[in-house]
Amino acid sequence: MLLLQDVKQKLLDTYNKIEETVLSSIADKKKVIFEKISVQQKSVRHILNDTEHQSSCIEQVEKFGTEVHAVLVQRKIQKEPQTRLQSSVVDIGRSRTRSFFKCTANTCLDTLLIEIKNSLQIDDMVCDVSEKGSDSDIKQASIYAERSLQLQSEISLDEKQLSNSNNYPYSCIWIDHHIVVALDTPPSVVVFHEDNETVLSRFNCQSIPWSVSKTGQNDMVITFPRQRKISFAQLRNGNVHLVAEMTTSVPYKDVARDTALNQFICLANSEGQIDVLNNDGSLLHTLSLSSEIKQCITSSHYLAVHVNFRILFLTNKILHEITAISFQGKKLFEYADNKPLACAMDPSGDVYAVCLSGNIHQISPTGQYKKSLLLKEIDAPRGLCFNDTFDKLAIVGGLDKCYLKLYKYI
Incomplete structure (x- = not known):
């Protein structure tokens, strides 16, 4: 029974270590993914703020400006903001990724379970109880009879x-x-x-x-x-x-x-x-x-x-x-x-x-x-x-x- 208890404890300890390693690895990978998402979100917010600012300028010109003002704003937008925004959108598109992860078994679980199952066996033992012997004189019984x-x-x-x-x-x-x-x-x-x-x-x-x-x-x-x-x-x-x-x-x-x-x-x-x-x-x-x-x-x-x-x-x-x-x-x-x-x-x-x-x-x-x-x-x-x-x-x-x-x- 002590041997069984020792095997059980080792299996539980091994499982706990595997669980700890797997959960820690998942947490690390999630952290990296969320950091990438945060960087991309900042880039998107910057583009949206820039776009809203340029839209506000265009609306002000449409309401209160003259045709000369409209031409000047158009030239300014085409010269700098439009090029900058298009470049930012392209960069975000290139950096876009689809991240995921999965847990993979490095060995066949069925085979592993069979090996664990067959790791222990019960052998017949005989005890030598002759006068010169003692309780500690235990020998394994022969499985086979002598045959020819x-x-x-x-x-x-x-x-x-x-x-x-x-x-x-x-x-x-x-x-x-x-x-x-x-x-x-x-x-x-x-x-x-x-x-x-x-x-x-x-x-x-x-x-x-x-x-x-x-x-x-x-x-x-x-x-x-x-x-x-x-x-x-x-x-x-x-x-x-x-x-x-x-x-x-x-x-x-x-x-x-x-x-x-x-x-x-x-x-x-x-x-x-x-x-x-x-x-x-x-x-x-x-x-x-x-x-x-x-x-x-x-x-x-x-x-x-x-x-x-x-x-x-x-x-x-x-x-x-x-x-x-x-x-x-x-x-x-x-x-x-x-x-x-x-x-x-x-x-x-x-x-x-x-x-x-x-x-x-x-x-x-x-x-x-x-x-x-x-x-x-x-x-x-x-x-x-x-x-x-x-x-x-x-x-x-x-x-x-x-x-x-x-x-x-x-």
């Missing part, structure tokens, strides 16, 4: 049913009881049932699908960087159905969905940038990145999003590391790995990265190593995905012999 992976089945992606002997897979996702795999030759997205080793369906593409990402219970997004296109699709009865297609200004190689804000995070590694798109596909903004992170992005292959922790994970097999950055584009940490490729996350937020060596590293959301899952006969893995219950996983990859391997926890 057992190969359930292996599907060759070079079979005749795929119509080509060089079907290089780029990525995979698991939807319901189906595994969806993106292949390059011929460009297509194929669907397998987890209990069947034959192709259930095939969706032919005009260009190579670089990645396929799960964005909903039955929804997916497929990237075509060579065409600069993104396709939104659904899996219905084991078949891929195209829902919408969008042409993009840059080639996106990987896309992940921010379910909290209903947005899409898009990786354009050739451009060294990460874009955020609205649900309708329109560009919301581009992350502001340092030159170091941009260099990391250009050599990155896959992108994963941890919505609860507001973290983006980039796998980089060239620099042999996983880089975590915030949704504001700031680097949080780097995890050195043996050429990491694809990665996936479980419900608790742990990251699983499949490496070129064939093992899988389990990493905490803060970048701490937890354990490795050793696999046998894994050649050039490219894609990794879990099923909905997180008791099975699939890996695609291969060079000479391309494969889809399904594992289950025991």
